[in-house]
Amino acid sequence: MVKIIYVEHTGARHEVNVPDGENLMEGAVQNNVPGIDGDCGGNAACATCHCYIPSEWQALTGERSELEDSMIELADTAQPNSRLACQIKASAALDGLEVHMPATQH
């Protein structure tokens, strides 16, 4: 299990154990973390699991794919550190990762 901390826009924190290899959208949805919807089921095709990754974790969470990048760039709330949670897989290296969420998903 990998400890992931989902942080809502309000600052509310949800500490969750996500199975190794599971994507972070599933990790949120399976644990009823509010603020991550995952409408497309993990295809980087809806951007309803939009989140922000703190700079110190970015090297470990990797780069956006082309589709992911297109989807993120269409969101008003896009930032340079935006990712789609469904495209990041839990692994031991990410233990303790803080995933920040926008005020709303679109």
Add this chain to the structure above:
Amino acid sequence: MATQLKDTRITQTLPQGSVSWPLPPRVRPEFANHDKATLESYLASAPLDEVDIADPLWWETDTNHVYFRRLREEAPIFFTHVNSNRHRGFWNVTRWNDVMAVDTNHQVFSSEAILGGITLFDMDSDFIMPMFIAMDQPKHDVQRKAVNPIVSGQNLAGYEELIRSRTCEVLDSLPRGEAFDWVDKVSIELTSRMLATLFGWPQERRRMLTYWSDVSTSDPELPGSPGKEERQGILLGMLQEFTMLWNERVNAEPTGDLVSMLAHNPATRNMPPMEFMGNLVLLIVGGNDTTRNSITGGLYFLNKNPGEYAKLKANHGLVENMVSEIIRYQTPLAHMRRTALQDTVLGGQLIHKGDKVVMWYSSANRDDTVLDRPDEFIIDRARARQHMSFGFGIHRCVGNRLAELQLKILWEEILKRFDHIEVLDEPERVPSAFVRGYKSMMVRIPA
């Protein structure tokens, strides 16, 4: 903006075998009558290649599901040849995963208006209306971003109170103990008021927006619909009216409505008139037809499924989940179409460059290899948000959150007021393979 509208029309030749107007007669077997049982039994046993599922008959009678179930099982990616002289032939993509594969591959599957656009029937080649849903990257992205803020979460919070007060007003004005048309008095009323607000359009003329929406998606061949030339004239009339609004707003301070946003954004402020018209059509149809038909569909489904209606009455907290289930079950736009930009293989089938590829969202939403009991309407369905109705990828519905908000507020307020709303008869459906909707549905609220 230029005022010489005709000079700016884009005329392009379609890539291959463009159909000519008027369309040749449609091939269809003779049926003794058009009752649902007869048609469903035909679709259940007819050779797959004998059926033209684009025929409005299968939509007006709500019988198309029988054919799509067979395609999903027997030929999930299937080319329709019958009536090719009317629609050039098209690939049916019917399973969830294949629809997802097409929808997320915008590099290969184009939405471009000049290739025919995003509906099964090509845009009129002498009346191409560019609109951002029918554009590829990069132009699509910048135009979509110009209007995106109006339906973003932050902006919707500001609309919530207005939507609720209007919903209350409309519901409180409904007759008790007598039959009335839910489509006219509720579905059209609520969506046209919202649309007028989004456009900064005069509320007293809101039904013009409904009219233009209906004309945009109407079938010129059907009795009672405007013919091709007449339709173009009506839409040019719409353009003129909106151009007046544009001219008022382009030099004024931004007012936050769609016309003002388009007039002020660098990506859209120099649009040629046909492109302004195209984007108007997109935003009017997108904000009108879809929510309207989900408003009607929801009430219909609850009446058809009394157990679900009882569940809802016992637990109003199910509204939000039910809204997603309504949108799945209705699938207000049955399909989106793409054009292949290169030869490609999809689910083992070779798709040729230039082929028309129709993603049947209505079929993907009934794919039982991905969804649990998809033919059933289940308001407390697990993960109900995972449906195909908004599409996926870069063209995913921009107004989905607004639609959900309108439906959520409507059902919250219905449950506060009415113990029951009774659907009196089968609704009259729209004869269209694109807009899956209702013309009328008679209901009664007990006195």
